[in-house]
Amino acid sequence: MENILMNVLDFSHACEIFDNTKKISDDDINFILKAGKKSTSSFGMKPWKFLVISNDELKTKISPLCSEEISISSSSHLVIFLAAIESINSESQSSNSKSVKKGSPADKLEFYTGVFPNHPEDSCHSNENMYSWPARQTYLSAGNMMTAAAIKGIDSCPIESYEKENIEEVLGLDTSKFQIACLLPFGYRLNEQSSADKESLDDSIEFIK
Ligand SMILES: Cc1cc2nc3c(=O)[nH]c(=O)nc-3n(C[C@H](O)[C@H](O)[C@H](O)COP(=O)(O)O)c2cc1C
Numbered sequence: 437m438e439n440i441l442m443n444v445l446d447f448s449h450a451c452e453i454f455d456n457t458k459k460i461s462d463d464d465i466n467f468i469l470k471a472g473k474k475s476t477s478s479f480g481m482k483p484w485k486f487l488v489i490s491n492d493e494l495k496t497k498i499s500p501l502c503s504e505e506i507s508i509s510s511s512s513h514l515v516i517f518l519a520a521i522e523s524i525n526s527e528s529q530s531s532n533s534k535s536v537k538k539g540s541p542a543d544k545l546e547f548y549t550g551v552f553p554n555h556p557e558d559s560c561h562s563n564e565n566m567y568s569w570p571a572r573q574t575y576l577s578a579g580n581m582m583t584a585a586a587i588k589g590i591d592s593c594p595i596e597s598y599e600k601e602n603i604e605e606v607l608g609l610d611t612s613k614f615q616i617a618c619l620l621p622f623g624y625r626l627n628e629q630s631s632a633d634k635e636s637l638d639d640s641i642e643f644i645k
Pocket residue numbers: 448449450451503504593594595596597598630631632633634
């Protein structure tokens with residue numbers, strides 16, 4: 437099992453160009469998405485939405501708005517991670533909490549808010565944090581999706597340099613509810629590509645005993 441995980445992590449790299457003749461099957465993309473949905477999140481609120489784009493016309497509109505243009509246009513599926521702003525605003529939390537069952541996300545939120553009175557209000561007190569708090573959590577689901585993809589021999593390329601407002605406009609998003617957190621195209625590598633040395637940062641771990 438340990439070797440399997442290390443091999444999968446070694447396989448995973450930022451794929452610069454995919455083979456646009458190869459498409460991911462429905463079963464495999466659903467497997468990847470399931471790994472994202474099962475990911476953990478603060479309060480278990482899963483403050484995200486995944487847009488799964490396989491439409492070539494739409495990918496062509498989005499690709500010039502990203503740094504890694506070719507990895508978007510050549511991908512089989514592009515997943516856009518949205519930070520679900522509305523799900524964490526205090527009005528929707530209190531209206532949710534009136535009708536929720538014990539153990540549900542809003543119920544947990546009420547419990548933790550009692551224990552740590554300023555959390556997550558502190559985390560979300562500004563417009564910037566209303567975005568960054570859920571956006572940070574989408575990266576956990578993105579990581580799990582990348583690992584799930586690699587298990588299936590599928591490549592990916594996380595992208596965070598893109599024209600956020602312009603892509604939100606192309607997608608017709610209501611940005612008071614959802615904003616883009618990151619982009620993750622999936623597909624099959626066109627050729628072997630160089631990858632960063634994943635073990636070079638020996639000083640990245642420090643044990644304190
Ligand atoms: C969160 C995140 C965001 C990234 N955003 C970009 C990006 O916007 N443009 C890009 O060219 N590469 C992007 N990358 C790819 C990294 O540059 C790449 O993963 C890194 O060079 C290590 O290479 P490897 O993943 O092949 O080992 C991103 C990677 C991560 C993890």
